[in-house]
Amino acid sequence: MENVWENCLSAVAKNTRPSPVREILKVITQEGMISFAGGMPAPEVFPVEEFYEGASVLRDKGRTVLQYGITEGDPDLRNFLASWSAKRMGRTAAADEIILTTGSQQAIDLIAWSLIDPGDVIITEDPTYLAALSAFSNHGATFESVPMDSDGMITDELPALINKIRSSGRKPKLIYTVVNFQNPSGVCLSVERRKRLAEISSDMGVPVFEDDPYGYLRYDGEHLPSVYSFDPEGAVIYAGSFSKILSPATRIGWIIGNKRIIRQLTVFKQSTDICSSPITHSLAYEYCRKGYLDSHLPKILKNYAVKRDAMQKSFETHLYPLGVKWVKPAGGFFFWLDFGKNADTRKLAVKALEKKVAFIPAEPFCVNTENAGRYGRFNFSYSDPETIEKGAVRLAETIKDTGGY
Amino acid sequence: MENVWENCLSAVAKNTRPSPVREILKVITQEGMISFAGGMPAPEVFPVEEFYEGASVLRDKGRTVLQYGITEGDPDLRNFLASWSAKRMGRTAAADEIILTTGSQQAIDLIAWSLIDPGDVIITEDPTYLAALSAFSNHGATFESVPMDSDGMITDELPALINKIRSSGRKPKLIYTVVNFQNPSGVCLSVERRKRLAEISSDMGVPVFEDDPYGYLRYDGEHLPSVYSFDPEGAVIYAGSFSKILSPATRIGWIIGNKRIIRQLTVFKQSTDICSSPITHSLAYEYCRKGYLDSHLPKILKNYAVKRDAMQKSFETHLYPLGVKWVKPAGGFFFWLDFGKNADTRKLAVKALEKKVAFIPAEPFCVNTENAGRYGRFNFSYSDPETIEKGAVRLAETIKDTGGY
Numbered sequence: 001m002e003n004v005w006e007n008c009l010s011a012v013a014k015n016t017r018p019s020p021v022r023e024i025l026k027v028i029t030q031e032g033m034i035s036f037a038g039g040m041p042a043p044e045v046f047p048v049e050e051f052y053e054g055a056s057v058l059r060d061k062g063r064t065v066l067q068y069g070i071t072e073g074d075p076d077l078r079n080f081l082a083s084w085s086a087k088r089m090g091r092t093a094a095a096d097e098i099i100l101t102t103g104s105q106q107a108i109d110l111i112a113w114s115l116i117d118p119g120d121v122i123i124t125e126d127p128t129y130l131a132a133l134s135a136f137s138n139h140g141a142t143f144e145s146v147p148m149d150s151d152g153m154i155t156d157e158l159p160a161l162i163n164k165i166r167s168s169g170r171k172p173k174l175i176y177t178v179v180n181f182q183n184p185s186g187v188c189l190s191v192e193r194r195k196r197l198a199e200i201s202s203d204m205g206v207p208v209f210e211d212d213p214y215g216y217l218r219y220d221g222e223h224l225p226s227v228y229s230f231d232p233e234g235a236v237i238y239a240g241s242f243s244k245i246l247s248p249a250t251r252i253g254w255i256i257g258n259k260r261i262i263r264q265l266t267v268f269k270q271s272t273d274i275c276s277s278p279i280t281h282s283l284a285y286e287y288c289r290k291g292y293l294d295s296h297l298p299k300i301l302k303n304y305a306v307k308r309d310a311m312q313k314s315f316e317t318h319l320y321p322l323g324v325k326w327v328k329p330a331g332g333f334f335f336w337l338d339f340g341k342n343a344d345t346r347k348l349a350v351k352a353l354e355k356k357v358a359f360i361p362a363e364p365f366c367v368n369t370e371n372a373g374r375y376g377r378f379n380f381s382y383s384d385p386e387t388i389e390k391g392a393v394r395l396a397e398t399i400k401d402t403g404g405y
Numbered sequence: 406m407e408n409v410w411e412n413c414l415s416a417v418a419k420n421t422r423p424s425p426v427r428e429i430l431k432v433i434t435q436e437g438m439i440s441f442a443g444g445m446p447a448p449e450v451f452p453v454e455e456f457y458e459g460a461s462v463l464r465d466k467g468r469t470v471l472q473y474g475i476t477e478g479d480p481d482l483r484n485f486l487a488s489w490s491a492k493r494m495g496r497t498a499a500a501d502e503i504i505l506t507t508g509s510q511q512a513i514d515l516i517a518w519s520l521i522d523p524g525d526v527i528i529t530e531d532p533t534y535l536a537a538l539s540a541f542s543n544h545g546a547t548f549e550s551v552p553m554d555s556d557g558m559i560t561d562e563l564p565a566l567i568n569k570i571r572s573s574g575r576k577p578k579l580i581y582t583v584v585n586f587q588n589p590s591g592v593c594l595s596v597e598r599r600k601r602l603a604e605i606s607s608d609m610g611v612p613v614f615e616d617d618p619y620g621y622l623r624y625d626g627e628h629l630p631s632v633y634s635f636d637p638e639g640a641v642i643y644a645g646s647f648s649k650i651l652s653p654a655t656r657i658g659w660i661i662g663n664k665r666i667i668r669q670l671t672v673f674k675q676s677t678d679i680c681s682s683p684i685t686h687s688l689a690y691e692y693c694r695k696g697y698l699d700s701h702l703p704k705i706l707k708n709y710a711v712k713r714d715a716m717q718k719s720f721e722t723h724l725y726p727l728g729v730k731w732v733k734p735a736g737g738f739f740f741w742l743d744f745g746k747n748a749d750t751r752k753l754a755v756k757a758l759e760k761k762v763a764f765i766p767a768e769p770f771c772v773n774t775e776n777a778g779r780y781g782r783f784n785f786s787y788s789d790p791e792t793i794e795k796g797a798v799r800l801a802e803t804i805k806d807t808g809g810y
Contacts, residue, residue: 005665109676131676134676249682
């Protein structure tokens, strides 16, 4: 008898439905499937020994480590991250300018709690991070998007868009951007546009959420300063994460920003999960304080750069001749492929599954889905070069069989 | 310049304000303060050695343990908990009837996501768990309450209340109850009332959330069957927690219930924090599979029973002669004191702080605050017997000085 629950569901619960991504993820465990669909770190780059070294803290400081922690997160780890990220941020964050979250996904939820009334507008790049759309949407957000090119969000379009939203009586509450090696498109926002974004945010009174889970995974070129570092007015908050540079199982993200908003996020964190785990905070701090975060990173970068290069080569060999186009990503986890204006990547993805290769079609990442059929996201962090080559061959066969739809 | 954020806050953010509890918690770290205000486990009962024993899993299964986990939580730990709690639940939960949450606080948030539209009604005991009121309230819930006596919620009042809510055009979406050693009142729901609650829930189509963080902390008498075990229709969900029987730092709670609602909670967990930590799940599972959950529990019970008895004795000696009344709790963490109909415990709590003893006045726990001035919550898990005695003396002095207000 499931009616008791069915009859009591909230409107937002009634609107949730399995995403096309979940449907694909269901079949990728099939025997022989090659998956470019996920977004997981490679298990072989986890610093297993170095992380385990810190486990003695569970014994040596057990009575503290096993207790409730403060909502803002472990002070030692917060101090470490405030200093460690200073280079990228322009300065060291003060103690009341940083909070640790249960992964950076929780950062999105807490920001939404703090800012969104039903109908308020979030401005995103198009395409954008799928799970941010879900989380903001649960809070009643509506979306307006700004197109991207190979330098990221076309920031010059922002002022007119903000004015348009305001003239229509709606409130633009946040500009959400993944500035480095964006999920799904793989591109970086240029330095000029970072400056411009900070200016527009401050001038027009619309805060920016600079989500940066991939920022440290750069395989070519130099790191770019954060949008936060160009922010004169405290209107930009920055979110980082251990998921891709240490381990997603730590469930540790961090937000740096103006103390007023950090305080607000803390209040909402109290009612959503009280505090994050002092166990994972202490283990992560032991790892960080010994310098492993920096000393291990080159090993991660090397592993992923090889895979990125392998995917570039395999796609050049097998897909480029079929008219598929892309910009080679300088970091992160993803290739974003353009199959041309007549393509239908939802259908292509289904056909590809029959050939035992999985990817995610663009649609669930898009606010404006008009051209979504052209694009698809391909992950390279999880497969070895031989598998990537095989997968590219299977993709090419799928395109040939279907005409790319 | 904090206006960018101030101007963009959501309505719910604008309504949050520091609770009286937080104000008290701020001063309890003062030199010489005796605190009965908190609700934390005693650090000396943490099974530090036994928990640390399992740390080798971080090395031996590092590549799995450091990866993302599934949203529902570690399958081994879920299986263990489904079996381990079967005695209390009436049967072993199936794999799709249990989800692990980031502490049981997240269980409350996920339930709220699943059920609450703004204005919907949650029915609680009065008084009830403070942080449940905050979490439900953030989701736009309104509250109706049922009074309690020494057998817990007076369930016979439920049908009329549910009908009254419905006649007024509002929707009663959930009955929220802490059935064992309730926070704050310390009482247990009687077996007869558990049966009646399950019947009413099923007959009237209002689900029950049986929140049970203290259930295993029984110092006298026999354990009572869960409300869930009397539930013929799947309308009751049960939430347990490791916070008081292992460690709050694991941030592990579990919910057992009908698979339809478990699936819905999973969907919302995806967008709030993706998954909980496979690190803490694996460490907790290592602890559990070796039998430590059962073998260590008597040590915890012994420690707390001594403190409970000390508080009973000290309060009998110093407070009872002043007209203060209470029911001796058979388990859990709290005494709930009745200072009489002319008392004002908010003022008394402030005066007590001047005497260096802290407790929490009833008001923030109450839906109906009419009689809240009579009551206060006193924690015994965190202080040793000598400290409890000293605190009781200071309380008695405060009452004498103020006339109890």
